[in-house]
Amino acid sequence: MNYSANEMMTIAAARALSDRDVCFVGIGLPSAACNLARLTHAPNLVLIYESGAIATRPSVLPLSIGDGELCRTALTTVSVPEMFRYWLQGGRVTVGFLGGAQVDRFGNLNSTVIGEYSRPKVRLPGAGGATEIATSCGRIFIVMRHHPRAMVRKLDFLTTLGHGPTGVERRQLGLQTAGPTLLVTDLAILEPDPVTKEFTVTSLHPGVTREQVRANTSWDVIFAEPLQETALPTALELETLRDLNARTAEAHGAAPALT
Amino acid sequence: MPSFLPLPAAVEALIRDGDTVALEGFTHLIPFTAAHEIIRQRRRNLTLVRMTPDLVYDQMIGAGCASKLVFSWGGNPGVGSLHRLRDAVENGWPNPLALEEHSHAAMANAYSAGASGMPCAFFRGYLGVGLPDVNPNIRFVSCPFTGETLACVPAHRPDVAVIHAQKADQAGNVLLEGIVGVQKEAVLAARRSLVTVEEIVDSLNPASPNSVILPSWTITAIAPSPGGARPSYAHGYYSRDNSFYVNWDAISRDRASFTEWMNENVHARRTA
Known part of the structure; x- marks a missing residue:
């Protein structure tokens, strides 16, 4: 079957979740990946949205983090203060799934501003839940499209802590959680080097070249040896994702497709 | 009423x-x-x-x-x-x-503190990030029992x-x-x-x-x-x-x- 780079990205991200995970879901690309995992290999995956929905099983992807579908299909829905205190800060989430506008080589994220904070060129939405998701969840997966303006040498603003600006700050702060362990893009899978914590390409998606990845990464990206090739999407993965996106488009009217 | x-x-x-x-x-x-x-x-x-x-x-x-x-x-x-x-x-x-x-965690905690009649909220957060540098209302305190660094914001x-x-x-x-x-x-x-x-x-x-x-x-x-x-x-x-x-x-x-x-x-x- 033919597939798009975005479909490959969502499918590769979905595969990283296990049936035993409890996952705090960001909106957009993370939400598509998490629900694809639940509808394929991880039927017992517990999805938590910051609006309060716990163990939700939406039949269409929510447009917002608090669509009614999330509450209607949840095991329970709690208040937002309870969500952030008992569930997230309480250490009851194994994986946080995040995106952002910029990521650096150590998995730090910016979703605050492009340019100076006091005189921004582009004012982005801000931290939302990400700042504490990144330090309270057992580990963090990041999903983002590969682009030189997204994969940057230096963040314009550090919204969400990965391994720290030089890769050591997270450890120095004494955080007990692992931080970012996976970065999935539309070109490749990157994982942190066990020692330096620098995100290194461990798998190229089928048909993608090292040159493409270099051209779309602003830091001098390192490739692991041996370098893997990401398994092709299966028919089940593609059909499930396309069904989910079709149901979502129908439910939201003019909503943008997430393929 | x-x-x-x-x-x-x-x-x-x-x-x-x-x-x-x-x-x-x-x-x-x-x-x-x-x-x-x-x-x-x-x-x-x-x-x-x-x-x-x-x-x-x-x-x-x-x-x-x-x-x-x-x-x-x-x-x-x-x-x-x-x-x-x-x-x-x-x-x-x-x-x-x-x-x-x-951050959301700070806002949710600040509302809870306001509802509780407290002057401020403290929680585990804001470690290693940029917002405390641009928002003077984000401060840190040490837990008096464990010494852990906790974030502190005024109550809403x-x-x-x-x-x-x-x-x-x-x-x-x-x-x-x-x-x-x-x-x-x-x-x-x-x-x-x-x-x-x-x-x-x-x-x-x-x-x-x-x-x-x-x-x-x-x-x-x-x-x-x-x-x-x-x-x-x-x-x-x-x-x-x-x-x-x-x-x-x-x-x-x-x-x-x-x-x-x-x-x-x-x-x-x-x-x-």
Whole structure:
């Protein structure tokens, strides 16, 4: 079957979740990946949205983090203060799934501003839940499209802590959680080097070249040896994702497709 | 016992220029109709507090109601930027907007602290990130028992909280269900509170024992406002108008189309 780079990205991200995970879901690309995992290999995956929905099983992807579908299909829905205190800060989430506008080589994220904070060129939405998701969840997966303006040498603003600006700050702060362990893009899978914590390409998606990845990464990206090739999407993965996106488009009217 | 008032009278009585006002509702039960009345009454220099300043604050900021925003995530969920918020921050239109920026965890804890009568909230957060450098209201304390570094922010104590709920009974007790967000905390943290409701009923029964109920003595005024959360939604009454959220991107992108939409859909309309 033919597939798009975005479909490959969502499918590769979905595969990283296990049936035993409890996952705090960001909106957009993370939400598509998490629900694809639940509808394929991880039927017992517990999805938590910051609006309060716990163990939700939406039949269409929510447009917002608090669509009614999330509450209607949840095991329970709690208040937002309870969500952030008992569930997230309480250490009851194994994986946080995040995106952002910029990521650096150590998995730090910016979703605050492009340019100076006091005189921004582009004012982005801000931290939302990400700042504490990144330090309270057992580990963090990041999903983002590969682009030189997204994969940057230096963040314009550090919204969400990965391994720290030089890769050591997270450890120095004494955080007990692992931080970012996976970065999935539309070109490749990157994982942190066990020692330096620098995100290194461990798998190229089928048909993608090292040159493409270099051209779309602003830091001098390192490739692991041996370098893997990401398994092709299966028919089940593609059909499930396309069904989910079709149901979502129908439910939201003019909503943008997430393929 | 709260006053039952028509919405224009309630806004006139409770909200003054220069107030700190929190309109809450986490995607669900967003008090749009109340916001439109605040815009029509041309309130100015408000400090607007809200975890997720989405379309409702984009409209209030673009209409010139706000001089400061206290928030943790300002976007059109699943769609993109808030163009009126960006125009105010990037270009000072229609007036400059000061920002006090937090994370969701900080905002939720600050509301809880306000509801609890505490001066501040502390929690595990803000480690290793940039916001404490640009927001002097983010500080750190050591746990007196373990020495752990904890983040500390002032409690939210708004002058007025404005929320939308499903029902009030004749005695003025209010019920909300579904995604209940941070509204209970916002009302209990505020000095005054305005609740718009889908309907006023003889009895809240059969309310589940675990429904969020705000007892009558915690509320200043109730205004009936069927459909008062549109284009967001009211669980059990109507669904979220997702296509409007998508269309808002084009409406709000430039000042002229925004102003025209506001004139037609807010200023030209009166609430009962």
